[in-house]
Amino acid sequence: MDIMQHRKVRAGATILREGERAGELYLIQSGNIQLRKTTEDGKEMILFIHQKGDLIGDFSELDGVGSLYTAEVLTNGSLGVIRVTDLQNLLSREGQMAVQLMKWMGDQQRIQQSRLLDLLLQDKTGALASTLIRASNSFGIPLEQGIMINMKLNHTILGELIGATRECVCRMLVNLREQGTIEVADGRLIICDLEKLRHLCGYPGAEEDSAGVCRL
Numbered sequence: 001m002d003i004m005q006h007r008k009v010r011a012g013a014t015i016l017r018e019g020e021r022a023g024e025l026y027l028i029q030s031g032n033i034q035l036r037k038t039t040e041d042g043k044e045m046i047l048f049i050h051q052k053g054d055l056i057g058d059f060s061e062l063d064g065v066g067s068l069y070t071a072e073v074l075t076n077g078s079l080g081v082i083r084v085t086d087l088q089n090l091l092s093r094e095g096q097m098a099v100q101l102m103k104w105m106g107d108q109q110r111i112q113q114s115r116l117l118d119l120l121l122q123d124k125t126g127a128l129a130s131t132l133i134r135a136s137n138s139f140g141i142p143l144e145q146g147i148m149i150n151m152k153l154n155h156t157i158l159g160e161l162i163g164a165t166r167e168c169v170c171r172m173l174v175n176l177r178e179q180g181t182i183e184v185a186d187g188r189l190i191i192c193d194l195e196k197l198r199h200l201c202g203y204p205g206a207e208e209d210s211a212g213v214c215r216l
Helices: 084-093 095-121 124-139 155-162 166-178 194-201
Strands: 004-009 014-016 024-030 033-038 044-050 055-057 070-073 077-083 140-143 146-149 182-185 188-191
Touching: 014 024, 024 084, 044 095, 044 155, 077 084, 084 095, 095 124, 124 140, 124 146, 124 155, 124 166, 124 188, 124 194, 155 166, 166 182
Parallel strands: none
Antiparallel strands: 004 077, 014 070, 024 055, 024 077, 033 044, 033 070, 140 146, 146 188, 182 188
16 A cells, blocks of 8 residues: 555554544554553543554544544554545545445444443443453463463453452452462463453453454
C-alpha cells in the first residue's frame, strides 16, 4: 500500500493521546499496543491490548473530535502509518477497500460491546475470568497442562482491564490458583481449567468465547 509509511516504536512510547486529533491510523506489524482511557474520577482503565495485524486509530481529523483513548506501546515493534486524509482519497477510488474497512469497524464495535458487557454485567470475579479467556484467545499457547498466556499480565494491568485494585486482583488470582484453575510459571499465567473460567463468567460453551470477538 503506497500510502503507508513505516515507523519503529519502543516500549513506553505514546503514539496517540486522549483528546488529541492525530489524523493517522496505525497497522501493527509487530509488538503490542494498549489503549487506555481516563475516567471522570481520574482512574486509568485499559480498554484493549492490540497485537500484530490489528488496526488502531480513529477519524478525528475529519470530524474535528479528539481521540477517545491514549495508545501506548507495550513491547518494541513497528507500525504501518496511514494518514486519514490519504486513506479517504484512496477509499473514494477503491470501493472494495471501503467495504473491508466497514467490516473492520463493525468487528471492532462487536468487540467493544462484548468487553463493555463484561464490565457492566459481571462481578469482579466474572470480569477477571472473562479477561483471562480473552487473553488466552489473543495470546494463548497450548501446553500439556493448559493454555499459557504468552504475555506478562501483572496485577496492575489486570486491575486496569477490569476496573479493580491490585489487591483485589491478587486475592482473586490466589483463589483461582488454590482451586487449580490457573498456574503461574516464569511470570506467565497458565489456564488449567478453561471450563471453570467459563462457568465463572457465564460462558457455557466455546462459541461464546470465539477468538474473533472474545479477545483483548
